[in-house]
Every structure is written in structure tokens, then in C-alpha cells.
Amino acid sequence: MITGRFFAAGADRRIAITIFILLTVAIVVPLLNLAVSPTSAFYVPSYIVALTGKYLCYALLALALDLVWGYCGILSLGHGAFFALGGYAMGMYLMRQIGSRGVYGNPLLPDFMVFLNYKELPWFWYGFDHFWFAAIMVLAVPGLLAFVFGWFAFRSRVTGVYLSIITQAMTYALLLAFFRNDMGFGGNNGLTDFKDILGFNVQADATRSALFAAGAVTLALAVYVTWAIVGSKYGKLLMAVRDAESRTRFLGWRAENVKLFAFTVSAVMAGIAGALYVPQVGIINPGEFEPSNSIEVVVWAAVGGRGTIVGPIIGALVVNAGKSWFTGVLPEFWLFALGGLFVAVTLFLPKGIIGMWDSWRGNAKALRAASIAEEAGTDPDVPAPPKVVRGAARTPGDWSGSSPEPQPAE
Amino acid sequence: MSKSNTILYLDGVSVSFDGFRAINNLSLVLDKGEMRAIIGPNGAGKTTMMDIVTGKTRPDAGEVYFDGEVDLTKHDEAEIAMMGIGRKFQKPTVFESHTIEENLMLALKGPRSIFPALFHRRSAAEVRQIDDILGIIRLGDKRDEIAANLSHGQKQWLEIGMLLAQDPKLLLVDEPVAGMTDAETEETARLLKDIARDHSVIVVEHDMHFVRELGVKVTCLHEGSVLSEGSLDFVSADERVVEVYLGR
Numbered sequence A: 001m002i003t004g005r006f007f008a009a010g011a012d013r014r015i016a017i018t019i020f021i022l023l024t025v026a027i028v029v030p031l032l033n034l035a036v037s038p039t040s041a042f043y044v045p046s047y048i049v050a051l052t053g054k055y056l057c058y059a060l061l062a063l064a065l066d067l068v069w070g071y072c073g074i075l076s077l078g079h080g081a082f083f084a085l086g087g088y089a090m091g092m093y094l095m096r097q098i099g100s101r102g103v104y105g106n107p108l109l110p111d112f113m114v115f116l117n118y119k120e121l122p123w124f125w126y127g128f129d130h131f132w133f134a135a136i137m138v139l140a141v142p143g144l145l146a147f148v149f150g151w152f153a154f155r156s157r158v159t160g161v162y163l164s165i166i167t168q169a170m171t172y173a174l175l176l177a178f179f180r181n182d183m184g185f186g187g188n189n190g191l192t193d194f195k196d197i198l199g200f201n202v203q204a205d206a207t208r209s210a211l212f213a214a215g216a217v218t219l220a221l222a223v224y225v226t227w228a229i230v231g232s233k234y235g236k237l238l239m240a241v242r243d244a245e246s247r248t249r250f251l252g253w254r255a256e257n258v259k260l261f262a263f264t265v266s267a268v269m270a271g272i273a274g275a276l277y278v279p280q281v282g283i284i285n286p287g288e289f290e291p292s293n294s295i296e297v298v299v300w301a302a303v304g305g306r307g308t309i310v311g312p313i314i315g316a317l318v319v320n321a322g323k324s325w326f327t328g329v330l331p332e333f334w335l336f337a338l339g340g341l342f343v344a345v346t347l348f349l350p351k352g353i354i355g356m357w358d359s360w361r362g363n364a365k366a367l368r369a370a371s372i373a374e375e376a377g378t379d380p381d382v383p384a385p386p387k388v389v390r391g392a393a394r395t396p397g398d399w400s401g402s403s404p405e406p407q408p409a410e
Numbered sequence B: 001m002s003k004s005n006t007i008l009y010l011d012g013v014s015v016s017f018d019g020f021r022a023i024n025n026l027s028l029v030l031d032k033g034e035m036r037a038i039i040g041p042n043g044a045g046k047t048t049m050m051d052i053v054t055g056k057t058r059p060d061a062g063e064v065y066f067d068g069e070v071d072l073t074k075h076d077e078a079e080i081a082m083m084g085i086g087r088k089f090q091k092p093t094v095f096e097s098h099t100i101e102e103n104l105m106l107a108l109k110g111p112r113s114i115f116p117a118l119f120h121r122r123s124a125a126e127v128r129q130i131d132d133i134l135g136i137i138r139l140g141d142k143r144d145e146i147a148a149n150l151s152h153g154q155k156q157w158l159e160i161g162m163l164l165a166q167d168p169k170l171l172l173v174d175e176p177v178a179g180m181t182d183a184e185t186e187e188t189a190r191l192l193k194d195i196a197r198d199h200s201v202i203v204v205e206h207d208m209h210f211v212r213e214l215g216v217k218v219t220c221l222h223e224g225s226v227l228s229e230g231s232l233d234f235v236s237a238d239e240r241v242v243e244v245y246l247g248r
């Protein structure tokens, strides 16, 4: 029991440390980029700021997936779609900011519309010249799609692999739709050539640093919100639905609503990640809806350790750093490496990096306790080895010790 | 038959799975405050009967009424649970990754929507209720233990405790002593008799010693309908019951 408390406290401390690091990074990295001379050893080059800023968006996306997959067992293979929709909403705002500075110099229509012989702005582009409107759409569009999709899927009690498949189908359908020129989102080429965001040049170092800081602060906030959700009674319920859905129903809970709430919150988080991503990479195109993108997110979360909040963030950073390195050295082998990594993690590190770290620390602690006891000449097994303590991160997603597997009722 | 004063009323209920009649013209009446034991060989339809009452399975034909007036075939699991029917599964099902206290907290009667759960704070009254239940199910010293660490028998008790926390009018208890030691079995019989003082209860069990301990009216199911009903002595003396149990 005391061990349980300690580990629980440990997990909360881990969250606090993560938030602290993110907030520190949000201040320090821009400073080292902007205020330090490029000749200094402490200088952070702009391309590193841009690259890590992108990684932070991926980390936010992985965290969003963790809320539904790690804590509710919903293996969404379509989270890339919510990310891309958030990205498109931001991209539309950035397109409108170009004004008459486009290649065709048309003050009313973005370049691709002029090129495709549009006579006027389609109605769904109205409002996107305002940042506040775009910001609302960044939240509303992915949220609404997730709500409607989840409403039907969870009500019809689609679960497991079938649910995963229809989430893939959803992102694939959106991919095909956004590829079409007559959809009004730039077709194949997507939206690009951005100039300003909120009046600042998107290419400028200061703007890039600000976007980086915004990403880090948002991620810190998302970590806090996820931690608060997961720690609430609703969070317990979420895990209860994951572990024994029918038990929750027979206790009077509506499991479909429990899932729907988490799924919607998660989609909104993914949308925000996409919106932060687009101004940093300078383009959004239908490729972001590619089903393999969504699968990659699952790999990040699995590598870091699902159901641990911090794990998927670490996973996203580590895997993407690896990807950047790999695609520089052996570009054609990256997909094999990714696939191999997923298989290896599933086989050897079912609880991911965080799970491995915890069990290693747990063992080390038990060993130390035993040796201290021995030195003191007492019975070495007095400090009972931890039983299934609340998985280090109070995460039932990681099943330490004898694993309580999710079980069907009856 | 009149429905008044019944807590559960099944009449002419049938259900088939792919042409196989698991429940066949079943009629069963439970009075308010009554405890009933249900026995019957494997596959007799005992669990399926509970599935029908709790809204998991829809009957093809027949009437299912709760409390004399509520047509249960028109409601789903969550609604039926909220009306006051609690169910213990045949295979003990608790939330393995949560503590005993959290298991009971999730079962405790109260609002069942998302936002109250999101902003829920544990109240002193809830702690007291949980204390009471922990005492009743003999897990008082295990409050902060993870449910996965409990023995099989303790999980059965925890699940019964979760039913009590729901504060139902009717408890359906499927094979509560499977996998228990003799001492635990006796304890469970005592526990259920306690519960039956202010609840209506249906207990499905194969263990005849346990059924004898309960000392209540017994219904024997076979091939989806009632084969025999009465005191345990009466039922076990019934030739047809002897026949289905000893093989054909």
C-alpha cells in the first residue's frame, strides 16, 4: 500500500517535471536562438528550432491518441485526420493573409483558385481572414467530426479491430476528398506559400521561435489537462470501460458516452497540434491524411508507453529524431525500420520506454532494499517485493507484474 | 398470474440463437423481498435468463416485467441498472487495475453522466458508505489494494459489494461461490442471507451444499424452461430433476 502511494506520487511528480521542462524549453530555446550570437557554443540554430517545434506538434498528437488508446482502449488509426483538419483550418487562415501578394496578385482569391478559374471565394472560406474564426474552426471541425463519427460508432457498439478499420477508412476517405481540385482546398498541392501569421512574417526567426514556444506551452497545458481528466472519477471510468465495458453498463454507466467524450477531446487536441504544425512547416496538403501517418502515431505512443501521458511524448520525440537521422542516411529503409521497431516494441517492450524504465527502477529499488536488509542482518524478504502496484504512472495501460488483462465480461 | 407484488415476472419467454432455443417458454415469478435459488445443468439457460432480465439479450417472445409494471424488454442495460437491478457475472468481473475503493466508488449510486464524474469530489458520506460496504464484504483491510491482487473469492465478494453500492432492489447473482473454499462458501451464504433481508435476490448456483445453506425456494431449469420448483428437498426428490442431473 505504501509502495502504491509512493508510485502514485512518483507519477504525479513525473507530470510536474514534464510540465516544468516544457515551460523551461519554451523560454530557453527561443532565447538561445535569438539572443545568443551564432558563433557561441550555446547558439541554437534556426533549423533546430523549426525541427523540434515540429516534433512538439507530433508529441501533442501522440498525447491525444494516448487519451483514447492508452486510457480507453480505442485504437484509433485515424488521428492523422483530425491533425490534418486542424492544419487545414490554420492553412486557410494563412492563405487569406497572403492577400494580393500571390503570384497572380489577385486580392480576393488565393492563387490556386485563380489557377482553377474560380470566380468567387467558396462559402466555406468565409471568415478565415480572421484569426479568431480560424482558431475556433481548428477546435470545432475535428471536434465535430469526432463527435459525429463517435456517436454512430460507439452507439452501434463497434469495438476493437472493426473500430480501427473504420477510423482508417475515415482518414482515407478524407484523403481522397482533399485530393480533388473541386473540393476547394487546393487539391493535390494543398495550401502553401504562406507569408504572415498575425501580421508577423512566418519565415522570420522570431516568429519561428514564438511558434516553438507556443507549441511547448500548449503541450504543457495538454499534459496538465490530460492528467486532470485521467485522475478524475471520469478518468477511472474511462479505464473501467477499457477493462470491463459490460461491467460499467450493468452499473448504469453509458459506456458510449464515456468513450465519446474522450474521443472528442482527443480529436480537438489533435486538431490543435495540426494547427501549430502548419505554420512551422509552411505547407498542408492531402498527404497528411495518408493512413500510414495515423499508424505512425500509434507507433510513437507504443514506443513511449501508452497509458502513461509522458510515454507517448517521449516516443514521438525519439522516433521522429530517429526518422530525421534515418531519412538522412538510409532514406529507403525508414519504413522497414519503423515496422521493425513496432514489432520489436510489441514483443520486447510491451509497456514501452516508460514501462521499461519503471520496471527497471522497481527492480533496482527492491534489490537495494533487500541488500540493506541483509546488511542489517534481518530477513531479506521483509520489504515485500512490490506486488502489482498501481502501474508506475497510475496507468492501468501498463500492466506491471502479473498482468490484469482486459477481460470480457461473464 | 397477477403481476402485482412481484419484483420480477417472466411469462412465456423464448429466445433462440441461430435456431437453437436457449430459453423455451420460460415462466418465472419472484415476489418482492424473496430470495430464490436457481439450479440446472450446464447450458440450461440460467445465464441467458439473466441476460434477458438485464437487457443484454432481447427475448423473441414473452413478457418480462420488473416491479410489477416496468416492461424490461423496452430498456437497455444502463437503464435497467438504474431502475435497480444489479447483476454479478458468472466470471467475476471487477475493474482489475483500480483499487477496491475505486471499484466501489464507480458503483456507488449517484448521477451517471460525464460532467459530474469529471468534477466529482469524494464526499464524507461516500467514504462512509464505502466503509460500510467494505465491512459487509469482509474487505475492510484491503481498501487501497489493486483489485487484480485479490483472490478469486475476494473478487466475487468485491463484485457483490459493487452491487450493494448500486443499491438495487433486485440482485441477480450468477454462481457466487465458484472457485471458493468451503469456508468462503459458508461465509458467502451468510452474506447473501444478510443481503436478502432487505433485497430481492436470485442466486444461480451448482453447489448443492451452498443452496441448502441458503434455505430458500429452488427452481430447476432445464433446456430453457422450468423443470421443477419448490423446496430443495422437493426438487431434489423430483424424478425428472434426478434424471437430468444423472444423465439420460
Ligand SMILES: Nc1ncnc2c1ncn2[C@@H]1O[C@H](COP(=O)(O)OP(=O)(O)OP(=O)(O)O)[C@@H](O)[C@H]1O
Pocket (backbone or CB within 6 Å): B017, B022, B040, B041, B042, B043, B044, B045, B046, B047, B048, B049, B090
Ligand atoms: N450469445 C449466444 N449465442 C449463441 N448461443 C448462446 C449464447 N448465449 C448462450 N448460448 C447458448 O445457450 C445455452 C444456454 O446457455 P447459458 O449460458 O444460459 O447456460 P447456463 O445455464 O448459464 O449454463 P452454465 O451452468 O454452464 O453457466 C447454451 O447452450 C449456450 O451455448
Ligand SMILES: [Mg+2]
Pocket (backbone or CB within 6 Å): B046, B047, B048, B090, B174
Ligand atoms: Mg451460466
